[in-house]
Amino acid sequence: MVSLTILSAPKPPSLARGFPLTIEVAPEATVADVKASITAKFPKFSTSRQKVSVKDDKKALEDETKLADVLGEQLRDGELQVKDLGPQIGWRTVFLVEYAGPLLIHPLFYHLPQVFYGKEVQHSALQKYVYAFVMLHFIKRELETIFVHRFSHGTMPLLNIFKNSAHYHIFSGFFLALDVYRSKFSATSPYIVGTYRDNEKFLWVSAGMWAFAEISNLHTHLTLRNLRPANTRKRAIPYGYGFSLVSCPNYFFEAVAWGVICVMTGSVAAFVFSGLAVGQMALWAIKKHKNYKKDFGKEYPRGRKAMFPFVL
Structure with a gap:
């Protein structure tokens, strides 16, 4: 000793x-x-x-x-x-709290419009699709947090949970729900009736693109999980679907999923949240890309970008 x-x-x-x-x-x-x-x-x-x-x-x-x-x-x-x-709190707990916000907020606005808007709202097909997309996205994120993700760092400062949660609870929760479930997007609104936003084919194509992005994002998370044995911080070079072009395809596919919602709705709240989210993910991707290149040197594929194929 x-x-x-x-x-x-x-x-x-x-x-x-x-x-x-x-x-x-x-x-x-x-x-x-x-x-x-x-x-x-x-x-x-x-x-x-x-x-x-x-x-x-x-x-x-x-x-x-x-x-x-x-x-x-x-x-x-x-x-x-x-x-x-x-004081510290586990990252898994942080993620569960973050994603729980929109899961609680969106049903309130969707099912109780008279409380928030002072009148009933006849939901359009667009609103129904967006509601389903948001709920499925965050349910998926909760399940990934429980069953898929392996964290390199076990905890974070306790007070940071309020800052992290605010991003989801306020921007993808309160503001997004307040905007997309109001009468402007309802079944009788001129903004919807007779436009592409009321076109069944457009909605189905949008749903297909959104599902593609979400499934691809899940596939990326499963690939990353399989690279790291349980209870370790082992790092390895990821290969396979998505990784041939970028270091962080999970961020790219999530950006695509939220981009679909932006195009479908034209919602200012959707664009604001997506812009903030994509900007933050881009910063994370650049940092992870640099760390990959630093850790693996010449072994790391030179043609990869950080998040957006051929661009960034």
């Missing part, structure tokens, strides 16, 4: 006032072992709240990182420090 000193970040953890702390670790110990030792000393300072890094380095060390790789074989070439990240 080797003695290792753990310092606190500039602001001492509120749940652990005994730093610097000396612990005994095996030569082959990992960062996860260090976190477990800290929690053993301070039970309220859970491992999920701990950010462990090399002294004077802000970059967090992954749990599976071996101490010998960052401190030298004798574990004496440096010191570690720990920072309290504050």
Whole structure:
């Protein structure tokens, strides 16, 4: 066993006032072992709240990182420090809460229009299609969260759940529902009657394109799941459907699905939410694309873009 000193970040953890702390670790110990030792000393300072890094380095060390790789074989070439990240919440819980918002909000506007608009609304076929698309999309997302997704990071700061949820609850929940279920899109509205939005073939083609995008998105998620064994952060180069052109086809297909709803409705709320969502997904895709190229170097296919084939 080797003695290792753990310092606190500039602001001492509120749940652990005994730093610097000396612990005994095996030569082959990992960062996860260090976190477990800290929690053993301070039970309220859970491992999920701990950010462990090399002294004077802000970059967090992954749990599976071996101490010998960052401190030298004798574990004496440096010191570690720990920072309290504050209360945490699991990513799976965050996703479930995010997607639950639209699932609760849309039925209220759709089935109780007199409450929100002060009158009944005779729903058009367009409204019925959009309602079905939104509900099926977020039901799919909830099921994927439970049964498909494997998260590289187990938790996030608790307060972030309010920021993350606001995007879905407000923009794809309240604003979208408020706009698309009002009388402007009803069965008797001039905006609908006699236009392509009331054309059965147009609605069926739209439904087909939307279903294609959603199924393709699911296929991408299943491919990514199969690349990562359970309870690991293993990364591998994804191949197959969609990945021949972009690094993040799941984002591309989701953009297509919401684009279909935008074209179908012409709803300002739909365009605003889709614009925000696509912009955020593009940022994520660019970051993931760069990480793939950094991690795999020349092995990573050179012709791929980040999110949009041949463009970005």
